[in-house]
Amino acid sequence: MTKKILTYVDHHQGKVQPSSWEALGVAASITGDLGGETASLILGKEVESLAEEALQYGADQVFLADEGQMAEFRPELLAAALKQVALDYQPDLILMPTTSRTRVLAGMAAVDLNTGVLVDVIDLDWTGEKITAVRPIYAGKLLASVTCDASPVIITLRGRAFAKPEPDPARTGEVVQVDFQPNEDIPVSEVLEIKAKETGVSLTDAAVIVSGGRGTANNPSLDPPADLSEDEAEVWKARQGFQLISELAEVLGAAVGASRAAVDAGYIPYDHQVGQTGKVVAPDLYIACGISGAIQHLAGMRTSKVIVAVNKDPDAPIFNLARFGVVGDMFEIVPPLTESLREKLES
Amino acid sequence: MKIIVCVKQVPDTAAAMSVEDGKISWGDASLIINPWDEFAVEAALNLKADHGGEVIALGLGSEGETEAIKHALAMGADDAVLISDPDLGTADNLAASQVLAAAVEKIAGADLVIFGQQSVDSETGMLPGQVARLLGWPSLTLVSKFLEANPEESELQVERAMEEGNQIIKSQFPAVVSVTKDYGEPRYPSFMGIRKASQAQYPTWSLEDLGMESPTPVVTWVEVKEPPEREIVTEIIGGETAEEKAQTLAEKIMEEKVL
């Protein structure tokens, strides 16, 4: 049976979450096997150029609602538009990337369309009658295979779990303007302001991550300014440690991660926390510096392709997951590692 | 203001999980309140402290799944409701949200329903959006700050997190909110609190009490398994000096072709 797939292009003010395009790769492999067609839904303001991109990444057609009221993420409104398009297009499957926004949107859509969501999926199989999805649970300590009996099936895909297709500039298709009729009863929130974040590489999209733990504060040879309290002095020291980590990250084009201990002690904001109560990541390369490897931390990075650990303690559990380990002081190891990799990457 | 805070019992995050005879096992690990929900309870208690009112902990679980509710009461929640019914054993997210929404309506008069960010066991983060939709209320997820939150005086204003930055949102009561870790550290239950919680009496509601039929789940767990063992051969990089170790490590990393 051929399949109709609708992908949702998640973005912030026109800046697309890269995993949105991965959904089009998944769609192409399903329609390649089973036949069918794919449409992408783009909701926003001044987002027409994204329609072009969606076609190049593999959509056969695009539904576009380009209106002022959609400028900011307001889930109630976007869910209503998604519902309207889904009822119209009648897809068998709705694919979204897993992001802070789609976790609300997918839930609302499931209620609106009376169906289920398979969340943060890392693998899919549609050889049988129903689509079966694999999703990590208990922070990846277990894997669940799940199915959904209602239609459309809504699936959110974990970032980087599926390959991003190569855009094909020659691809074209129809762009259908959505004539959105908002439902009067929905209470819609108003976005008063956006507080932009420091723009580093985002953890969940990163191919390489360099992380620091409590060890970043442990450099006895540093002399913090005398007027600092003990806690402040610790944070001051950790900043020096994270400075080394940032320099390495910069050379590698990597994101900066952290253990919860580092976050809780105020060394670095929570955005950077990797682990069971932080972000779950799976980069190609994960370099852990001064991180012991508690089970809650490992849960967040265990599926990284190559793990490197720098730790003073030869018995630190992080070494069990590491492909390469260096037993030593990160303050001595990281700077020459940065230099050495810089030279190699430049040549 | 009347605040309902949804709390779930989960195995300790330190538990090594396994699958035995097709069933999920956490060995002898203890059962705890979902760690994300502690932030939700903390937010509820602070809002009550600022604006008055009451905090009711709401949990859905099998009979005896009371760790989360007890923890919320010990932290300072005024009252609790446990929803428990043999027919809810296979409930999926949609069913769970229908049940929670029905309980919110039965409790009646809530200004806010506060959730944790997600469950550390099933990890979907779907319920705040779903319950809000069912109630027809706004859903404000991943909130780190309540800027205006007095239903008698003004509209609701919160700061919510996204990947690219935070939104300051103006919304209205009643609303559904989920709270992120950035809200601030949850308090530890006091000794008095723990004692009070262990003696607390609170109702258990069945589907019938909620006026509901047994829901038919649409999402089914076909199989749960342990992830394939990864064969990792750890190579400890030797060397006389730190520079030498760093140099060798850099070479090894380059050989992996991940950069």
Ligand SMILES: Cc1cc2nc3c(=O)[nH]c(=O)nc-3n(C[C@H](O)[C@H](O)[C@H](O)COP(=O)(O)OP(=O)(O)OC[C@H]3O[C@@H](n4cnc5c(N)ncnc54)[C@H](O)[C@@H]3O)c2cc1C
């Ligand atoms: C409910 C719950 C949820 C949690 N969620 C998370 C989570 O999401 N993410 C997370 O990370 N943790 C989480 N934790 C915390 C976790 O249990 C650990 O406490 C935490 O990961 C430890 O961080 P760390 O490795 O930086 O610190 P430590 O365990 O203190 O380890 C520091 C390491 O640095 C090494 N070191 C010290 N100095 C140096 C130096 N100069 N050079 C090199 N190495 C050095 C030490 O040998 C040690 O191994 C959670 C805990 C709970 C209870």
Ligand SMILES: Nc1ncnc2c1ncn2[C@@H]1O[C@H](COP(=O)(O)O)[C@@H](O)[C@H]1O
């Ligand atoms: N069984 C439950 N009982 C009460 N609240 C729950 C239950 N399951 C989830 N929640 C709430 O919903 C939030 C999101 O959970 P989830 O959607 O399961 O990831 C949690 O942080 C809790 O606040």
